[in-house]
Amino acid sequence: MSMDKATVARIATLARIKVPEEELEHLAGELGQILGWVEQLGEVDTADVEPMTGVGGVSLPWRKDEVTDGGYPERILSNAPGAEAGFFTVAKVVE
Amino acid sequence: MATLQGRTGEWEMVIGLEVHAQIVSNAKLFSGASTAFGAEPNSQVSLVDAAMPGMLPVINGYCVEQAVRTGLGLKAEINLVSVFDRKNYFYPDLPQGYQISQYSRPIVGKGKLLIDLPDGAVKEIGITRLHMEQDAGKSLHDQHPTKSYVDLNRSGVALMEIVSEPDLRGPEEATAYVTKLRSILRYLGTCDGNMDQGSLRCDVNLSVRRPGEPFGTRCEIKNVNSIRFIRQAIEYEARRQIEILEDGGTIDQETRLFDASRGETRSMRSKEEAHDYRYFPDPDLLPLELDQSWVDEIKATLPELPDEKKRRFVEDYGVPVYDAGVLVADRETADFFEVVARGRDGRLASNWVIGDLFGLLNKSGLAITESPITAEKLGGLLDLIADNTISGRIAKEVFEAMWETGKSAGDIVEEKGLRQITDTGAIETAIDEVLARESAKVEEYRSGKDKLFGFFVGQVMKATGGKANPKLVNEVLRKKLG
Incomplete structure (x- = not known):
């Protein structure tokens, strides 16, 4: 599958990754190659095969409805670039 | 059909609602942090909710049960296999950079x-x-001139997103839908329905068309968080779209924000570019698989829901359909009514609850659960009317005294000596006195002025302090004047 520069630029914007204009061409080629590689799986006919989500027969584990966590705001905020009065602070985002 | 009149003819509204309902649970959907409202900021946040590296979500089984219970209450299909997906977008209050949701395979x-x-x-x-x-x-x-504050206590709390078909045709139907949905959720105990605290939030999808034409282009209005605002937002947005179309313009499909302070909707352009959510199955979570037998067990424990209760109130208690609808809107009111009505006159019980009791509750801003008159005591008052101890008119007076003092109807009747006079002798004496005093009026009555009968009744009731049994007064009076 081929990838164009505009698509790469759009994906970069959605992922909030800054990509300089001169790298778009190169990345488009690399991403296209990766996609092409994965696309080879499409050669296998899976029309009648249920999607497989694991090999161990494991099912989704359930938890009880009990409060077992939280109560440590200082730990939650300890790596925050900005915090005031128990809140995270960020540049103003308002509609 | 509700239509709106424009300059160039009639328009019809087509509305679908997305309701976000917070699930009632102790812990969050994928972590063990508390869901309680109003705690200190960031005090109910686990490392999972803060999206620290390496944390894994583990689903809260009770939240799944609550979603299934809600689905059953909405007479809906339960999907025994459903899948969690990641909905990707960036916003400061979404630390993961994606919301775990369900996309192509909902529960x-x-x-x-x-x-x-x-x-x-x-x-x-x-x-x-x-x-x-x-x-x-x-x-x-609004806490700082240049910064926004973020509290993650709500981050990770379980929500149900309930999506309606575009079957609603105006603000009345839309508000009736939300009111009814909230009532069902409260009956089920799956969402407290508290719109002030944000436990129930609503997005409105609205388009307009000429009656009978295909659907027009719709706009989605976010942030409509009270029943009154739903009405306002719909009325404003429908007018806005009609004006554009009548001026020959076209509607842009977009997300709009309802501004409650101005009562208008406005475009949220910034949301548009982020509208590429790139959903994909969450690799941290296996598909959610349910046993039919488990679903059946939940179904067996469903409470009686408003529609069934309403039908039963009409059939078993003879309550008028409209009144039954009022009584079943809240489970507490329905339970209260049923205690009053059981073994008594259902229609009378309904009149007392909806009329007299609601009147005083509204005036004092009290909920029915806070009523100074309990259901048992109101039942006691009805018993005194039924066995002729007091008349319906005296009952109003007793009711007010019960409200003030919290005492039982029987005690008040005894204390105030309000027991109805059913002794024919005493009533005859009172009547004789009135007729002797009003001999001139008696003459007029006998010479054909029938209307005076009511006057005599009034005088006798006055003479007995309103306690004489009105039916007996009528009988005896008719005989004596005869």
């Missing part, structure tokens, strides 16, 4: 909800789906 499929319209008709509204997802944190924009 609940098609269902239905009946709404009661003002003219007494019932309309069926289709439910498209119900899926589970995480709530985001909360941003505060």
Whole structure:
């Protein structure tokens, strides 16, 4: 599958990754190659095969409805670039 | 059909609602942090909710049960296999950078909800789906001149997104839908329905068309968080779209924000570019698989829901349909009514609850659960009317004294000596006195002025302090004047 520069630029914007204009061409080629590689799986006919989500027969584990966590705001905020009065602070985002 | 009149003819509104309902649970959907409202900021946040590296979500089984219970209450299909997906977008109150939600395979499929319209008709509204997802944190924009504050206590709380079909045709139907949905959720105990605290939030999808034409282009209005605002937002947005179309313009499909302070909707351009959510199955979570037998067990424990209760009140207690609808809107009111009505005159019980009791409750701003007159005591008052101890008129006086003092009807009747006079002798004496005093009026009556009968009744009631049994007074009086 081929990838164009505009698509790469759009994906970069959605992922909030800054990509300089001169790298778009190169990345488009690399991403296209990766996609092409994965696309080879499409050669296998899976029309009648249920999607497989694991090999161990494991099912989704359930938890009880009990409060077992939280109560440590200082730990939650300890790596925050900005915090005031128990809140995270960020540049103003308002509609 | 509700239509709007424009400059160039009639328009019809087509509305679908997405309701976000917070699930009632102790812990969050994928972590063990508390869901309690109003705690200190960031005090109910686990490392999972803060999206620290390496943390893994583990689903809260009770939240799944609550979603299934809600689906059953909406007479909907329960999907025994459903899948959690990541919905990707960036916002400061979403630390993961994605919301865990359900996209192509929700836990609940098609269902239905009946709404009661003002003219007494019932309309069926289709439910498209119900899926589970995480709530985001909360941003505060008014605490600092240049910064927004973020509290993650709400981050990760379980939500149900309940999506309706575009079956609603105006603000009355839309508000009736939300009111009914909230009532059902409260009966089920799956969402407290508190719109002030944000436990129930609503997005409105609205388009307009000429009656009978295909659907027009719709706009989605976010942030409509009270029943009154739903009405305002719909009325404003429908007018806005009609004006554009009548001026020859076209509607842009877009997300709009309802501004409650101005009562208008406005475009949220910034949301548009982010509208590429790149959903994909969450690799941290296996598909959610349910046993039919487990679903059946939940079904067996469902409470009686408003529609069934309403039908029963009409059939078993003889309550008028409209009144039954009022009584069943809240489970507490319905329970209260039923204690009053059991073994008594259902219609009378309904009149006392909806009329007299609601009147005083509204005046004092009290909920029915806070009523100074308990259901048992109101029942006691009805018993005294039924066995002729007091008349209906005296009952109003007793009722007010019960409200003031919290005492039983029997005690008040004894203390104040309000027991109805049913002794024919005493009534005869009172009548004789009145007739002797008013001999001139008696002459007039006998010479044909029939209307005076009411005057004599009034005088006798006055003479007995309102305690004489009105039926007996009538009988004896008629005989004596005869």
